[in-house]
Amino acid sequence: MSASAVSPRSALVLADLVPGARVRDIALTLAGTAFITIAGYIAIPLPFTPVPLSLATFAVLLTGASLGPLRGSASALLYLALGVIGVPLFAGGNAGWAFSSFGYIVGYVVAALLVGTLARRRADRSVLSTLGLAGLGSLAIYACGVPWLAAFAGVDIPTAIGLGVVPFLIGDAIKIVAMAGLLPATWRLIDRTRRD
Template sequence: MSAIATHPDRSPVLADLIPGAAARDVLLTLAGTAFIAVAGFIVIPLPFTPVPLSLATFAVLLTGATLGPLRGTASAGLYLALGAIGVPLFAGGSFGWAFSSFGYIVGYVAAAALVGTLARRRSDRNAWSTIGLATLGSLTIYACGVPWLAGFLGVDLATALTLGVLPFLIGDALKILAMSALLPTTWRIIDRAGRR
């Protein structure tokens, strides 16, 4: 285990259980970016909103929780930077910054940092705290995405909420429930195997 994993004030995240140090961190960061990009290509366009429904938000939250705040934030930040400079990584192969849902992608970076920090504090170990962790991560993405959407479209906050939040609440609830099952179950398996 790395020094991060054994520091008395910080609990390990799942990625800390992988041996290695710098090379591991680089590879995990790149893998996190790739995971977010691939999940972002799984898109369901909704005709009543310019914001696509994708699995990227789930990937961001899972990446932040499993990689921790530094690697998770770096993964989301690299995804943002590459897409902003022209690599077609965003939903539907889009890129750049001048589109209605770019604020959500900015929110990915903040959400990965928050979720990673909460996971570092063991909030990914049981279902209820994982629900809280994932809910706060989702709210962080909305907090960045909705104002950008409102400004980009020139609409008021109520309209932006109708276009950029309401259509996604059921999907977000399913993603949060999936995380609340996946992360604590993984930790239980690791505990039983004696890896910690």
């Protein structure tokens, strides 16, 4: 979406500040997919859960907020599609769909769309609203990941929450706080640069 195509009621996201239109949108979508992939490779398997600790969730939230709902969700959807057809993009070099954490990857698309929509409404401009934006994005990922984990592992939802949410809460809090510092600071820097 070009900056000129943004409606007056919606705000710019960071990617809208990059000149160009279609070529820019394709390049940014591919860059978002690459960012999610690289972050997903930074993964630590945990012995007490089938879900690895990964930086992909942070990358998805940042991609959604920076690129906006269409480019952000397209980046996550491309990541998902390439992995499903066999490209080893997922944490640990996984591909396909038949593994315990695949539901979280589906949640990446939902989270990028949600976070991008909120960023388009300027929720990435202050620390408090960015905390909410990132928190809701994390919840969207869990809302897709936990039921899949429960079904795949053959456990009930409370057990799936114990395996697929609880071990990651501290890491998620760190990622959310990092976003709440990074995005508003970037917007302040851009606003200062525009005034100079």
